[in-house]
Amino acid sequence: MTESLDRERMAGWRAYIEASQRLFTQLEEELRADHGLSFADYHVLVLLAEVPGQRLRMGELANRLVFSPSRLTYQITSMQRRGLVARQSCPQDGRGSEAVLTAAGLLALREAAPGHLASVRRHLMDDLDDVEVATLTRVFERLGRRLRADRDASSTLSD
Amino acid sequence: MTESLDRERMAGWRAYIEASQRLFTQLEEELRADHGLSFADYHVLVLLAEVPGQRLRMGELANRLVFSPSRLTYQITSMQRRGLVARQSCPQDGRGSEAVLTAAGLLALREAAPGHLASVRRHLMDDLDDVEVATLTRVFERLGRRLRADRDASSTLSD
DNA sequence: GGCAGTTTGTTGAAATTTTAAATAGTGCTA
DNA sequence: TAGCACTATTTAAAATTTCAACAAACTGCC
Numbered sequence: 108m109t110e111s112l113d114r115e116r117m118a119g120w121r122a123y124i125e126a127s128q129r130l131f132t133q134l135e136e137e138l139r140a141d142h143g144l145s146f147a148d149y150h151v152l153v154l155l156a157e158v159p160g161q162r163l164r165m166g167e168l169a170n171r172l173v174f175s176p177s178r179l180t181y182q183i184t185s186m187q188r189r190g191l192v193a194r195q196s197c198p199q200d201g202r203g204s205e206a207v208l209t210a211a212g213l214l215a216l217r218e219a220a221p222g223h224l225a226s227v228r229r230h231l232m233d234d235l236d237d238v239e240v241a242t243l244t245r246v247f248e249r250l251g252r253r254l255r256a257d258r259d260a261s262s263t264l265s266d
Numbered sequence: 267m268t269e270s271l272d273r274e275r276m277a278g279w280r281a282y283i284e285a286s287q288r289l290f291t292q293l294e295e296e297l298r299a300d301h302g303l304s305f306a307d308y309h310v311l312v313l314l315a316e317v318p319g320q321r322l323r324m325g326e327l328a329n330r331l332v333f334s335p336s337r338l339t340y341q342i343t344s345m346q347r348r349g350l351v352a353r354q355s356c357p358q359d360g361r362g363s364e365a366v367l368t369a370a371g372l373l374a375l376r377e378a379a380p381g382h383l384a385s386v387r388r389h390l391m392d393d394l395d396d397v398e399v400a401t402l403t404r405v406f407e408r409l410g411r412r413l414r415a416d417r418d419a420s421s422t423l424s425d
Numbered sequence: 426g427g428c429a430g431t432t433t434g435t436t437g438a439a440a441t442t443t444t445a446a447a448t449a450g451t452g453c454t455a
Numbered sequence: 456t457a458g459c460a461c462t463a464t465t466t467a468a469a470a471t472t473t474c475a476a477c478a479a480a481c482t483g484c485c
Contacts, residue, residue: 116391177473228275337442362461
């Protein structure tokens with residue numbers, strides 16, 4: 108009984124991971140072909156655009172993206188070269204620096220977003236009914252909260 | 267109205283992608299730390315293990331993993347070096363080759379699977395009720411089917 | 426104030442991974 | 456059998472990621 112329940116859950120897991128992998132690959136391809144942006148590029152632009160001042164500390168950005176510090180440095184340097192973001196040293200903390208969305212970055216996001224969101228709708232959302240959307244949202248918001256909490260907890264283990 | 271519906275759907279999308287990214291990162295970390303396997307390694311092992319003869323043509327494997335041919339060659343060569351798979355030329359088609367699961371590969375999978383599946387349960391499945399599992403399964407099986415169909419269709423466009 | 430210990434972010438070198446173009450070998454078909 | 460298509464690999468280059476050091480700046484404490 109637990110056995111068959113497990114099997115059902117594992118089938119769900121398999122379906123989830125395989126379809127997600129495929130979906131992410133597909134979306135990244137379209138984003139790159141149509142707008143020259145990687146998934147990470149796009150995600151950075153979104154995160155910066157929706158925050159007051161359109162700026163975030165490197166550390167905070169790394170947390171949200173689940174990137175290592177040096178990986179984020181690389182990512183931001185690359186975006187800086189393309190003019191999508193700028194770097195500013197942090198007023199409050201001389202060690203820190205902030206990534207700031209540039210006008211070009213905002214423009215790039217505005218150009219990419221409609222097409223990208225249309226892809227998301229076409230590949231995923233349009234096929235879901237309201238109950239499914241609600242369940243999906245609930246499940247993944249819960250999961251996200253829990254994973255963030257886990258991460259915070261494990262980084263505090265050394266205390 | 268369509269407006270607010272869209273907003274709900276987009277919130278769902280955001281939650282889904284962020285939590286999934288976090289989950290996959292976490293699971294890959296554990297898999298690598300505990301068993302020295304990448305997600306791709308593990309996935310190859312699973313695909314080979316569950317197919318009769320424990321062997322798949324390179325092309326078929328590439329399709330299932332959504333890998334380019336040369337990327338798969340690299341992946342399999344790496345696993346071959348570690349003794350997890352072997353290569354055999356295909357009897358039916360002299361051009362082709364097959365990746366075959368080795369005893370060591372099967373062993374590695376058997377060692378890794380319980381811990382990995384436990385992680386999956388702990389991070390994701392244990393927190394879902396039956397209705398949520400059913401919805402998740404249904405949604406992603408449908409999505410997977412559709413994405414596979416899309417890919418097949420687009421590769422046949424040249425006809 | 427000044428020192429020890431942290432934290433923040435970057436750097437540079439190395440390792441890994443991915444891509445793109447060219448290639449070798451085989452199958453199919455006119 | 457010639458020509459074209461298909462399968463997979465090779466090669467070199469590019470892109471990405473990690474790791475270990477590092478510098479600068481903050482903290483708290485004496």
